[in-house]
Amino acid sequence: MKGLKTVYICSECEYESMKWLGKCPKCNSWNSFVEDVIDLSPAPAKKLSASMAAASGASATHFSELDFPEYIRSSTGISELDRVLGGGLVTGSVVLLSGEPGIGKSTLLLQICDCLGESKKVLYVSGEESSGQLKLRAKRLQVIGSSLYILTETNIENILEQAAKIKPDVIIVDSVQTMYSDKINSSPGSVSNVKEVAMAFINKAKTEDISIILVGHINKEGSIAGPKVLEHMVDAVLSFEGDKRQSYRIIRANKNRFGSTNEIGVFEMTDTGLREIVNPSEMLLADRPSDASGNCAVCTLEGTRPIVAEIQALVTPASSPAPRRTSNGIDYNRTYLILAVLEKRLGLRFSANDVYMNVIGGLQINEPASDLAIALALISSLTDKVIPDDLIAIGELGLAGECRGVACIEQRIKEAARIGFTRALIPHGNLTGNLSVKGIELIPVKNVYDLLLYVKKQ
Numbered sequence: 001m002k003g004l005k006t007v008y009i010c011s012e013c014e015y016e017s018m019k020w021l022g023k024c025p026k027c028n029s030w031n032s033f034v035e036d037v038i039d040l041s042p043a044p045a046k047k048l049s050a051s052m053a054a055a056s057g058a059s060a061t062h063f064s065e066l067d068f069p070e071y072i073r074s075s076t077g078i079s080e081l082d083r084v085l086g087g088g089l090v091t092g093s094v095v096l097l098s099g100e101p102g103i104g105k106s107t108l109l110l111q112i113c114d115c116l117g118e119s120k121k122v123l124y125v126s127g128e129e130s131s132g133q134l135k136l137r138a139k140r141l142q143v144i145g146s147s148l149y150i151l152t153e154t155n156i157e158n159i160l161e162q163a164a165k166i167k168p169d170v171i172i173v174d175s176v177q178t179m180y181s182d183k184i185n186s187s188p189g190s191v192s193n194v195k196e197v198a199m200a201f202i203n204k205a206k207t208e209d210i211s212i213i214l215v216g217h218i219n220k221e222g223s224i225a226g227p228k229v230l231e232h233m234v235d236a237v238l239s240f241e242g243d244k245r246q247s248y249r250i251i252r253a254n255k256n257r258f259g260s261t262n263e264i265g266v267f268e269m270t271d272t273g274l275r276e277i278v279n280p281s282e283m284l285l286a287d288r289p290s291d292a293s294g295n296c297a298v299c300t301l302e303g304t305r306p307i308v309a310e311i312q313a314l315v316t317p318a319s320s321p322a323p324r325r326t327s328n329g330i331d332y333n334r335t336y337l338i339l340a341v342l343e344k345r346l347g348l349r350f351s352a353n354d355v356y357m358n359v360i361g362g363l364q365i366n367e368p369a370s371d372l373a374i375a376l377a378l379i380s381s382l383t384d385k386v387i388p389d390d391l392i393a394i395g396e397l398g399l400a401g402e403c404r405g406v407a408c409i410e411q412r413i414k415e416a417a418r419i420g421f422t423r424a425l426i427p428h429g430n431l432t433g434n435l436s437v438k439g440i441e442l443i444p445v446k447n448v449y450d451l452l453l454y455v456k457k458q
């Protein structure tokens with residue numbers, strides 16, 4: 001083991017330390033240090049840079065002579081996934097699919113093998129499951145796999161050797177954390193192994209025009225276990241989200257060199273695999289309670305798609321001197337801010353109460369346009385006045401308690417009207433002369449006083 005040194009590397013920012021540390025001094029992450037072995041002899045460094053040699057020796061071209069790129073895209077057979085990818089899987093691209101264990105990454109990737117296989121040869125490399133397990137799953141998912149090759153292997157050198165024989169058009173690597181390279185002395189999943197393995201696959205993709213999908217597990221904090229640099233190296237990062245106790249799943253593009261990062265795909269996990277959900281609003285509202293205080297519907301935009309969801313608040317007398325605040329599906333800071341505005345501007349006594357917030361169906365709402373619905377749900381629970389089931393609230397709140405206009409208001413109202421809402425509270429500023437949607441009454445709101453008055457009238 002001469003020339004080898006054991007170090008500890010932060011898997012978030014690659015800070016290196018001789019000792020294990022609980023907290024990273026550079027990026028402040030907790031428990032992010034993993035043991036790694038680095039080779040002090042100069043050879044591996046050269047090998048690493050050699051893998052990037054394709055880029056060196058290039059000559060400059062005048063801008064006017066550059067061609068527009070022509071992306072060749074293949075449909076995965078799942079239109080929700082195609083949309084998130086920007087219109088299908090791009091030939092020669094490297095996509096990282098990340099998600100918690102058990103969320104459905106392997107299921108989704110096996111499901112797309114048949115459709116991709118219509119025009120392409122697919123190699124599925126599994127470092128996590130045996131070929132028998134994969135065969136069983138494929139049967140359950142009704143995947144025929146006429147152009148599908150399965151390889152259960154974790155050594156990257158062997159995988160590349162097999163790939164050279166099979167000559168696939170698409171390689172699925174499940175997962176990048178189980179793979180290792182002979183060139184690296186540390187264990188699979190370590191920062192240096194994950195980087196080396198990813199680099200080798202990226203090189204393969206770029207030199208031979210192969211599409212590669214890397215599966216990456218994420219840790220509890222939501223970041224990809226392994227270095228963040230992985231996200232910089234690939235062309236697209238898709239994240240697979242959802243509450244494992246519930247059946248719906250969302251795929252989001254966090255990065256995409258070949259398309260927008262605004263799109264999401266919505267799925268439901270069934271025993272025959274992931275099923276696309278074309279109208280997520282209906283599904284999210286399926287279990288909404290009626291005639292209960294503390295509930296209010298909102299229409300948020302996920303990318304270009306309006307989605308109606310129900311926000312719930314439960315306000316109860318505080319059980320301890322320090323009142324509890326929990327928030328599920330809504331950013332804590334947003335909840336705190338709205339509580340503070342309501343307390344200050346309307347004199348409502350939330351500080352003497354515990355407050356629990358939730359979004360039905362497990363959707364994560366990150367948009368200020370949901371402020372009005374959050375505020376209404378809070379006021380409704382505190383005053384025990386029911387918000388009507390056919391009412392939706394859309395709008396952002398400012399610190400002075402004013403209601404601000406939001407983007408794409410008409411699109412949101414239309415979606416609400418489509419699924420049967422008949423009244424919408426909207427920002428005063430959004431109510432221009434020609435805004436009207438059939439079947440839904442528009443009620444302008446200037447500030448939180450208007451909100452309180454509206455609730456009191458119920």
Ligand SMILES: Nc1ncnc2c1ncn2[C@@H]1O[C@H](COP(=O)(O)OP(=O)(O)O)[C@@H](O)[C@H]1O
Pocket residue numbers: 099100101102103104105106107108140269270271272
């Ligand atoms: N026999 C089965 N019947 C129905 N659903 C199953 C079955 N086996 C697994 N699943 C579902 O598939 C999920 C596992 O998905 P998987 O694709 O293996 O996740 P990942 O690859 O992200 O770890 C389980 O959480 C479960 O919901």
Ligand SMILES: [Mg+2]
Pocket residue numbers: 102105106107128174
């Ligand atoms: Mg898996």
Ligand SMILES: [Zn+2]
Pocket residue numbers: 010011012013014015024025026027028029032
């Ligand atoms: Zn760090």
